[in-house]
Amino acid sequence: MSSDILKVLYSQDDIHAITARLGAELKHDYAGKNPLVVCILKGAIMFMTDLVREIDDYMELDFMDVSSYGDATESSGEVKIIKDLDASVKDRDILIVEDIVDTGRTLKYLTDIFKTRHAKSVRICALMDKPEGRVVDVHADYVGTTVPNEFVVGYGLDYAERYRNLPYIGVLKPEIYAAKS
Numbered sequence: 789m790s791s792d793i794l795k796v797l798y799s800q801d802d803i804h805a806i807t808a809r810l811g812a813e814l815k816h817d818y819a820g821k822n823p824l825v826v827c828i829l830k831g832a833i834m835f836m837t838d839l840v841r842e843i844d845d846y847m848e849l850d851f852m853d854v855s856s857y858g859d860a861t862e863s864s865g866e867v868k869i870i871k872d873l874d875a876s877v878k879d880r881d882i883l884i885v886e887d888i889v890d891t892g893r894t895l896k897y898l899t900d901i902f903k904t905r906h907a908k909s910v911r912i913c914a915l916m917d918k919p920e921g922r923v924v925d926v927h928a929d930y931v932g933t934t935v936p937n938e939f940v941v942g943y944g945l946d947y948a949e950r951y952r953n954l955p956y957i958g959v960l961k962p963e964i965y966a967a968k969s
């Protein structure tokens with residue numbers, strides 16, 4: 789499986805340095821707030837579990853499963869809720885944890901929903917921001933790193949449901965896409 793990778797963009801050490809930096813910032817900004825930290829499945833699973841272990845303070849965790857990519861590298865444009873939150877967001881400080889902001893559609897959809905549900909505040913923490921992919925106007929309050937306009941996989945991110953279990957983030961060899969089409 790790792791032989792399908794053309795280049796590694798972020799190693800395990802790089803990712804750890806990012807989660808440690810973001811964790812320190814969030815610990816400071818959310819002190820005393822008991823935020824509801826919302827992991828957006830499936831892509832953000834690895835990032836969320838590493839990030840929250842860098843924050844020594846009270847918080848609640850919840851999970852929402854939304855999807856818009858299916859097996860493709862291009863967003864379908866339609867965001868679907870597959871699993872909603874268990875907790876109520878009303879009057880809570882919500883921290884959305886995402887793996888990547890690409891077109892921005894997923895996060896626009898989620899922030900709009902949480903505001904309609906009367907969250908007290910909604911902020912976004914994204915491991916990666918891909919500004920060149922943006923179709924709708926969304927910005928993440930906390931960003932791990934900015935990535936070039938390439939399809940990235942690993943550390944939770946998939947191509948056709950594969951590669952989520954790679955411990956690093958990289959770019960696939962072109963022949964992997966060719967084999968699928």
Ligand SMILES: O=P(O)(O)OC[C@H]1O[C@H](OP(=O)(O)OP(=O)(O)O)[C@H](O)[C@@H]1O
Pocket residue numbers: 828829830831832854855856857858863886887888889890891892893894895945946
């Ligand atoms: O900014 P966008 O263009 O909306 O793209 C970002 C979203 O797309 C991916 O999820 P996907 O819908 O593929 O589901 P998954 O997390 O289960 O892989 C990724 O995990 C983000 O949630």
Ligand SMILES: [Mg+2]
Pocket residue numbers: 831857945946
């Ligand atoms: Mg995906």
